[in-house]
Amino acid sequence: MRKTFLPFSLPTIGEEEIAEVVDALRSGWVTTGPKTKRFEEQLAAYVGTGLALAVNSCTAGLHIALSALGIRPGDEVIVPTLTFCSTANVVVHLGARPVFVDVGEDFNVTAGAIEAAITPRTKAIMPVHFGGQSCDLDKIYAVAAAHNLPVVEDAAHAIGSSYHGMKLGSDALSSRGIRRATVFSFYATKNMTTGEGGMITTDDQDLADRMRLYALHGMSRDAWKRYTSAGSWFYEVVVPGYKDNMTDIQSAMGIHQLRKLDGFIATRQRYAGIYDRAFSGLAEVATPIVHPDRNNVYHLYVLRLNLEKLTIDRSQFIEELRARNIGASVHFIPVHMHPFYRDTFGYRKGSYPVSEKLYEQILSLPLFPGMIESDVQDVIAAVGDIIAQHNH
Numbered sequence: 001m002r003k004t005f006l007p008f009s010l011p012t013i014g015e016e017e018i019a020e021v022v023d024a025l026r027s028g029w030v031t032t033g034p035k036t037k038r039f040e041e042q043l044a045a046y047v048g049t050g051l052a053l054a055v056n057s058c059t060a061g062l063h064i065a066l067s068a069l070g071i072r073p074g075d076e077v078i079v080p081t082l083t084f085c086s087t088a089n090v091v092v093h094l095g096a097r098p099v100f101v102d103v104g105e106d107f108n109v110t111a112g113a114i115e116a117a118i119t120p121r122t123k124a125i126m127p128v129h130f131g132g133q134s135c136d137l138d139k140i141y142a143v144a145a146a147h148n149l150p151v152v153e154d155a156a157h158a159i160g161s162s163y164h165g166m167k168l169g170s171d172a173l174s175s176r177g178i179r180r181a182t183v184f185s186f187y188a189t190k191n192m193t194t195g196e197g198g199m200i201t202t203d204d205q206d207l208a209d210r211m212r213l214y215a216l217h218g219m220s221r222d223a224w225k226r227y228t229s230a231g232s233w234f235y236e237v238v239v240p241g242y243k244d245n246m247t248d249i250q251s252a253m254g255i256h257q258l259r260k261l262d263g264f265i266a267t268r269q270r271y272a273g274i275y276d277r278a279f280s281g282l283a284e285v286a287t288p289i290v291h292p293d294r295n296n297v298y299h300l301y302v303l304r305l306n307l308e309k310l311t312i313d314r315s316q317f318i319e320e321l322r323a324r325n326i327g328a329s330v331h332f333i334p335v336h337m338h339p340f341y342r343d344t345f346g347y348r349k350g351s352y353p354v355s356e357k358l359y360e361q362i363l364s365l366p367l368f369p370g371m372i373e374s375d376v377q378d379v380i381a382a383v384g385d386i387i388a389q390h391n392h
């Protein structure tokens with residue numbers, strides 16, 4: 001058994017990030033400024049878009065995008081139930097109703113489920129690229145175009161991920177005549193991190209301008225420019241915006257994490273391949289479904305338990321892993337099952353059979369670039385040992 005605890009995730013931060021943060025601190029410019037501008041430009045080039053807006057979380061970015069699209073009380077927004085609560089919370093913050101839809105066996109929402117949930121009150125669609133693998137975007141964009149609906153993509157897990165060879169959030173992927181914003185997360189566990197942080201990309205200049213307003217108090221000019229030698233004190237508030245801008249301290253980390261991202265992804269993919277090969281022969285578990293037309297960046301490695309072949313449930317399986325010094329997590333508790341959503345909107349258990357079934361079966365195994373191969377082997381050994389002790 002392992003001597004030390006292996007967490008489910010750890011950030012990989014090097015001396016370059018530390019030196020750049022120190023440089024921000026010494027520069028006298030700690031909030032949004034030149035490093036944030038550089039980070040936006042570099043991320044825009046990496047993704048392949050002209051318009052990138054740095055914000056202080058993915059949650060803030062989703063909220064800004066929906067606000068800029070004019071979502072308001074009485075509106076409905078379509079959200080998969082197998083997601084983190086914030087995808088739905090931001091809809092509620094605007095007084096609108098999150099209309100949950102089920103996911104497929106690959107954990108991603110389907111165009112068919114989205115189309116079936118559209119009503120005259122639907123004002124936006126929020127697909128989630130679960131675990132770092134893209135949804136079937138051709139089909140989802142086609143539904144959006146047919147119903148003239150904007151798409152706000154929750155790409156919290158999916159920076160660097162691609163669909164049909166085009167990066168999520170790129171202009172090439174989304175020039176289909178629909179309004180689209182794609183929002184990434186740089187939270188501590190994500191494939192690259194700024195501590196807390198996020199980035200919105202779009203190919204829609206009008207939407208980008210409105211989002212930039214909402215990100216900083218609704219002020220008609222960038223606040224940071226007011227304090228440069230070229231700036232002036234005057235501004236006008238044109239919408240009641242938020243305080244969601246990214247600081248240069250965060251961007252200092254982001255600039256270097258972005259440079260390392262492809263390397264991080266390659267390590268994640270290599271370890272996911274080792275997990276796949278180890279688990280694919282076991283009847284007690286199932287490996288994640290991957291689509292050959294997409295590049296899965298493996299933010300998560302989600303193992304499914306075949307509960308009929310085991311004498312323990314998923315929670316007990318996680319406890320058994322913990323007893324062997326291996327961390328694990330669950331992504332996600334379907335949002336419609338949380339008390340607020342159940343009590344406020346009347347959602348009931350039983351309404352989303354695939355998500356609810358998956359919820360009983362899933363656990364996310366440790367996967368991060370700082371792991372060494374023997375860590376991966378420790379996880380494999382622990383899973384094998386638990387199965388050997390608790391199978392039918």
Ligand SMILES: Cc1ncc(COP(=O)(O)O)c(C=O)c1O
Binds near residue numbers: 187
């Ligand atoms: C699917 C999903 N959406 C949104 C978020 C929110 O991201 P952030 O913490 O950057 O606000 C997360 C996770 O943290 C997530 O997993």
